[in-house]
Amino acid sequence: MPELPEVNTFQRYFDETSLKQKIVIVKVQDDKIIRNVSGDEFIDLLTGRTFTGSYRRGKYLFGILDNGHHLLLHFGMTGDLVYYSEVEDQPRHERFAFHFENGYILGFDCPRKFARISYIENLENYIEEKKLGEDAQRITEDYFLEKMKSKKGSIKGFLLNQSILAGMGNLYADEVCYQTRIHPESVSNKIPKKKKQELFQKMQEILQYAIDRSVNYKDYPENYLFQWRVDGTIAPDKKSKVESATIAGRTTYFSKGWQKKYT
DNA sequence: TGTGATGTTGAATG
DNA sequence: GCATTCAACATCAC
Structure with missing residues (x-):
């Protein structure tokens, strides 16, 4: 897995x-x-x-x-x-x-x-x-921001693109989007700089958290989206509902009320 | 019985 | 060239 x-x-x-x-x-x-x-x-x-x-x-x-x-x-x-x-x-x-x-x-x-x-x-x-990109944990914030500037596809697709950064998969990409409150369908180069930085920081944090504990998705804290990948459940923020859609060709879970779409 | 699943790739399309 | 979508790969679990 x-x-x-x-x-x-x-x-x-x-x-x-x-x-x-x-x-x-x-x-x-x-x-x-x-x-x-x-x-x-x-x-x-x-x-x-x-x-x-x-x-x-x-x-x-x-x-x-x-x-x-x-x-x-x-x-x-x-x-x-x-x-x-x-x-x-x-x-x-x-x-x-x-x-x-x-x-x-x-x-x-x-x-x-x-x-x-x-x-x-x-x-x-x-x-x-x-064309295997650099490891997601070894890229710099500058590189990450620079690459996003020229990308017009969804942020989800960006995160999954192994030639830009290597290592993010379907579940982690959703998790990073959820935690930064960015809608996975957001257009990469339309996301404000501050949000991009947040995205980078969160990605590092989540990856490191998982690596430190050799965790399984199921061992994540309850405020992570991981164990809520079910349509219609209440998202960890307690207010919105989780929904799914196909984004960048993969089943994607997110919460419309919680995550803002930048277009 | 049908459906979808953590990933990649190549073909086809816009 | 780029971005996106789709099917294919093979098996298991719900």
């Missing part, structure tokens, strides 16, 4: 379990999610290798290999990592797995197969090709 904070949690998990051990066996149960090489090539490329570190940018997690290459783990909607040693702990929808020297296994679970795995020889080139 990964947006930036969740992928950050995956990174921690990956770092704690899978670094500095040789991969002795690679198993591929379903190579559909492996994008740029075949299942057999994947096995050849990774057998005998060791992960020395990781790098996360938005929702993209790159495992750093001991030959300087990278393995991209993108979790899609339902990707998950499971480190286990007993066969019965193997996740139900494991698509591939690394067996380490110590007998433990890192399995990549993914029911919906929306994940994307790529073997990358040159990370800079890959990021360039994909």
Whole structure:
């Protein structure tokens, strides 16, 4: 269930379990999610290798290999990592797995197969090709304001655009809009500067809050919109009702009475 | 039984 | 070139 904070949690998990051990066996149960090489090539490329570190940018997690290459783990909607040693702990929808020297296994679970795995020889080139923006937590306020100036689409679409800033997903974008009282359909370059700054600050705050606690959406405080993503419920501000609409192609929850639309 | 779900991408359209 | 919309990807849960 990964947006930036969740992928950050995956990174921690990956770092704690899978670094500095040789991969002795690679198993591929379903190579559909492996994008740029075949299942057999994947096995050849990774057998005998060791992960020395990781790098996360938005929702993209790159495992750093001991030959300087990278393995991209993108979790899609339902990707998950499971480190286990007993066969019965193997996740139900494991698509591939690394067996380490110590007998433990890192399995990549993914029911919906929306994940994307790529073997990358040159990370800079890959990021360039994909036009992957800088991580949402590493951009500056100036950059954020500057980018918004020229954008005529909805603020929701802006926040979701991974080539401008990487890491915001559907739920977090709604949350940031809600907390800054900006209607998600607002036109990006029509939002007053002060509100834009607020948007930037809130985004940082919400992401950091989630990262600090490795939280799930459900663990958020009640005044967050997260657990109120139901039409017609009373919004956390207690006065307005939550409604939904499709904005920027995604189901978006907001509260008309609470959030102002700048057009 | 039908519907929609945390994400990305490519095609089609304006 | 840009922005937007839609369908597709595959499975599960309600």
